[in-house]
Amino acid sequence: MSAETGATDFHASSSKALLDPSLRANFRRAMDGLMAKRAAQFPDPAEWNALRDLAASVRTRALAKLPELLETLEAKCVANGLKVHWAATTDEANAIVLAILRDHGATRLVKGKSMVSEEMHLNDFLSANGVESLETDLGEYIIQLDGETPSHIIMPAIHKNKQQIARLFGQKIRDAVYTEDVDALTATARRVLRQKFFEAEAGLSGVNFAVAETGTLCLVENEGNGRMSTHVPPIHIAVMGLEKVVERLEDVPPLLTVLTRSATGQPISTYFNMITAPRGPGEKDGPREVHLVILDNGRSRIFSDSELQVTLRCIRCGACMNYCPVYTRIGGHAYEAIYPGPIGMILTPQIEGLKRRHELPHASSLCHACTEICPVEIPITRLLVRLRKEAAQPPAGSKVLDAGGGRSRLEDLAWAGWQAAHTSPLLYRVMGTALRLFGPLAPRGLPLLNAWTKSRTVPKRAKRTLQDLVREKGIPDA
Amino acid sequence: MKPEAVYFFGTCVVDLFFPEAGLAGIELLKREGVRVVFPRGQTCCAQPAYNCGYHEEARAVARGQMALFPKPLPVVVPSGSCAGMMKHHYPDLFEGTPEHAQAVAFAARVHELTQFLVDVLGVRLTDRGEKATVTWHSSCHGLREMGLEAEPKALLSQLSNVTVVPLKRERECCGFGGTFSVRYPDISAAMVTDKIADVASTGAPTVLSADAACLLNIGGALEKTGAAARPMHLAEFLWERTRER
Ligand code: SF4
Numbered sequence: 094m095s096a097e098t099g100a101t102d103f104h105a106s107s108s109k110a111l112l113d114p115s116l117r118a119n120f121r122r123a124m125d126g127l128m129a130k131r132a133a134q135f136p137d138p139a140e141w142n143a144l145r146d147l148a149a150s151v152r153t154r155a156l157a158k159l160p161e162l163l164e165t166l167e168a169k170c171v172a173n174g175l176k177v178h179w180a181a182t183t184d185e186a187n188a189i190v191l192a193i194l195r196d197h198g199a200t201r202l203v204k205g206k207s208m209v210s211e212e213m214h215l216n217d218f219l220s221a222n223g224v225e226s227l228e229t230d231l232g233e234y235i236i237q238l239d240g241e242t243p244s245h246i247i248m249p250a251i252h253k254n255k256q257q258i259a260r261l262f263g264q265k266i267r268d269a270v271y272t273e274d275v276d277a278l279t280a281t282a283r284r285v286l287r288q289k290f291f292e293a294e295a296g297l298s299g300v301n302f303a304v305a306e307t308g309t310l311c312l313v314e315n316e317g318n319g320r321m322s323t324h325v326p327p328i329h330i331a332v333m334g335l336e337k338v339v340e341r342l343e344d345v346p347p348l349l350t351v352l353t354r355s356a357t358g359q360p361i362s363t364y365f366n367m368i369t370a371p372r373g374p375g376e377k378d379g380p381r382e383v384h385l386v387i388l389d390n391g392r393s394r395i396f397s398d399s400e401l402q403v404t405l406r407c408i409r410c411g412a413c414m415n416y417c418p419v420y421t422r423i424g425g426h427a428y429e430a431i432y433p434g435p436i437g438m439i440l441t442p443q444i445e446g447l448k449r450r451h452e453l454p455h456a457s458s459l460c461h462a463c464t465e466i467c468p469v470e471i472p473i474t475r476l477l478v479r480l481r482k483e484a485a486q487p488p489a490g491s492k493v494l495d496a497g498g499g500r501s502r503l504e505d506l507a508w509a510g511w512q513a514a515h516t517s518p519l520l521y522r523v524m525g526t527a528l529r530l531f532g533p534l535a536p537r538g539l540p541l542l543n544a545w546t547k548s549r550t551v552p553k554r555a556k557r558t559l560q561d562l563v564r565e566k567g568i569p570d571a
Numbered sequence: 572m573k574p575e576a577v578y579f580f581g582t583c584v585v586d587l588f589f590p591e592a593g594l595a596g597i598e599l600l601k602r603e604g605v606r607v608v609f610p611r612g613q614t615c616c617a618q619p620a621y622n623c624g625y626h627e628e629a630r631a632v633a634r635g636q637m638a639l640f641p642k643p644l645p646v647v648v649p650s651g652s653c654a655g656m657m658k659h660h661y662p663d664l665f666e667g668t669p670e671h672a673q674a675v676a677f678a679a680r681v682h683e684l685t686q687f688l689v690d691v692l693g694v695r696l697t698d699r700g701e702k703a704t705v706t707w708h709s710s711c712h713g714l715r716e717m718g719l720e721a722e723p724k725a726l727l728s729q730l731s732n733v734t735v736v737p738l739k740r741e742r743e744c745c746g747f748g749g750t751f752s753v754r755y756p757d758i759s760a761a762m763v764t765d766k767i768a769d770v771a772s773t774g775a776p777t778v779l780s781a782d783a784a785c786l787l788n789i790g791g792a793l794e795k796t797g798a799a800a801r802p803m804h805l806a807e808f809l810w811e812r813t814r815e816r
Contacts (some may be wrong), residue, residue: 104755107755107757107758108757108758111757111758111761117761418743418744418746418762419755419758419762422758422761422762423758455623455750455751455754455755456751456755456758457748457751458711458744458746458747458748458749458751458752458759458762459622459711459712459748459749459751460711460715460743460744460748461711461712461714461715461716462711462715462742462743462744464715465715478621478622478624479624480624481622481623481624482624482625482626483624484624485623485624485625486624486625486626486627504623508620508623508625508628509628511619511620511628511632512620512628512631512632514614515583515614515615515617515632515635516614516631516632516635518611518612518613518614521614525586525587528587541753544752544753544754544756545752545753545756545791546795547756547757547760548756548759548760548763548764548791548792548795549760549763549788549791549792549794549795550791550794550795551791552588552787552791553588554587554588555587555588555589555590555591557590558586558587558590559581559585559586559590559593559594560581560586560611561590562590562591562593562594563581563593563594563597563609563611564611566594566597568579568597568607568608568609569606569607569608569609570608570609570610570611571608571610
């Protein structure tokens with residue numbers, strides 16, 4: 094990280110990641126598996142197109158009415174007996190969570206998987222404030238044990254292989270014996286977590302969809318830990334980004350079906366929880382109090398730009414990571430961001446600003462693989478180009494955080510030169526000839542050419558260009 | 572309907588590095604009885620600046636190109652990437668400017684070469700070459716912006732002496748990505764290294780693509796590692812095998 098600008102160095106972190114052969118092998122294998130499973134779920138292109146059109150239209154309609162739906166959601170939730178809190182920043186959200194816990198004297202929290210809580214760095218915040226915050230999703234539990242952050246939004250520990258997890262458990266869990274048997278490892282985690290569910294005074298979860306019309310919080314998960322976190326402790330706190338709202342209950346199935354199929358290749362997840370109210374009088378289980386914390390953290394700024402707003406359609410399925418040829422090579426940690434991969438490359442610069450993160454939108458060959466598989470039709474490639482423009486030549490009145498933050502004089506000059514060479518046919522020909530005569534020698538010292546020639550030979554300019562050949566052949570000019 | 576004449580936009584990469592491919596494209600069109608016009612002042616489709624967010628510079632260059640193709644003739648481009656730029660991004664690039672309508676009309680006339688050969692001209696090829704094995708790299712912009720998938724295969728399948736051994740990851744990017752390859756050379760290198768390993772595993776001595784930029788990248792990596800396979804543009808391959816000598 095640069096001390097002056099606070100900018101992260103994606104260059105260095107990605108190059109470092111490439112040097113780790115086991116990391117590359119782990120990701121390649123895992124992403125291949127996820128792609129194959131997803132592809133098997135959408136065998137018919139016509140059906141796939143119909144499903145994603147529908148899912149995209151549900152999300153588009155929700156965003157079109159976002160302020161209104163959020164108000165309805167709040168009113169319904171309150172009517173159902175929930176307490177609703179609004180947080181403009183992650184600091185505010187953390188303070189809200191801590192205040193709820195302090196109110197009840199709670200010092201032990203069990204957590205279901207939540208990317209918003211990662212955005213808040215909630216675990217660090219709580220542990221600094223004397224609260225034990227324990228991840229109960231298996232993948233999250235593994236990385237928490239190792240003091241790491243998620244490397245994938247759906248499979249947080251995907252960068253680790255079985256042997257690495259076996260070693261970790263052997264070192265960090267009391268009474269655990271070293272085994273590479275996956276069932277035995279899972280059983281060990283289950284044994285530890287079971288006990289914690291019963292001891293915890295509060296549980297925290299994310300939200301996949303919040304239904305405005307009914308005030309229902311929907312939670313998609315496979316392990317049952319989400320249900321335990323929201324159901325067993327006396328207090329449940331749900332945290333969500335403000336874009337997670339949908340209008341009606343009927344909007345849920347079209348999103349759920351593309352979410353689970355795109356994420357893990359499952360027709361439906363093992364658990365699907367719908368939470369509407371705390372424990373009612375005479376009911377024997379469920380939390381006594383349910384809180385909903387709705388986080389902004391830059392989302393309303395994204396919302397205010399009509400083109401970039403589509404970023405908020407995302408349902409966090411992670412498919413764009415699985416299909417990304419860059420993510421597959423470097424893994425999630427190299428992005429040094431909560432959200433890695435293609436969605437992260439458009440979301441992170443908008444949340445953290447282009448001064449810090451102008452490099453990220455360039456970390457793509459613009460191959461369109463993400464755009465092709467996004468189940469809610471986010472034109473990721475187009476938004477990457479838009480953010481590159483916002484970094485270099487922001488339009489007047491730009492609403493993007495730190496617009497112009499990626500400006501470089503050198504690059505401005507290079508493109509001015511490029512423009513001159515390509516708007517004058519004469520200059521173009523002279524430069525072409527110069528490239529032919531001196532290309533192999535002179536520019537070798539240039540950093541760009543060095544970068545290219547690390548893994549490739551110098552491109553050889555043809556002796557006679559196509560322009561020369563068409564002239565010789567008498568191909569008409571008009 | 573078969574047009575009497577077409578414009579040919581050669582692209583800067585073909586012009587400088589794969590001129591034979593450009594000429595082959597022109598010959599393939601001419602053989603179908605189409606008059607081919609090649610405006611001399613053409614340079615670049617402006618994609619590099621556009622993709623880097625330098626849209627003013629891109630507009631200046633794109634404006635110059637559009638002016639060189641004034642008649643209502645199809646504009647045929649031997650690159651899925653440059654065709655995609657002109658067809659799908661010119662309208663965006665000129666959004667809100669006086670040239671927007673012109674850009675939209677121009678974009679509608681743009682065709683990628685193999686799509687034009689198959690869909691508009693309905694070419695039938697007669698293979699005159701020796702037995703050959705090739706593999707095919709489907710370039711990303713051709714594939715995902717222009718929908719170029721069936722056409723090149725249809726053309727190759729007309730060649731009776733040619734066997735196509737598919738890549739394991741045919742749809743995966745080769746790692747070029749324009750300035751991406753020099754901004755992030757290490758990531759780009761990892762990608763192209765995997766691509767040439769895939770090419771090698773097919774055993775084919777020739778890797779074909781309809782995009783010269785990918786060929787520059789893949790070919791450069793093949794040469795650097797001393798691999799046997801060589802890159803060739805599809806147009807050149809088709810023309811060399813089917814021309815009457
Ligand atoms: S951007 Fe699309 S593909 Fe990526 S996580 Fe979001 S919904 Fe899934």
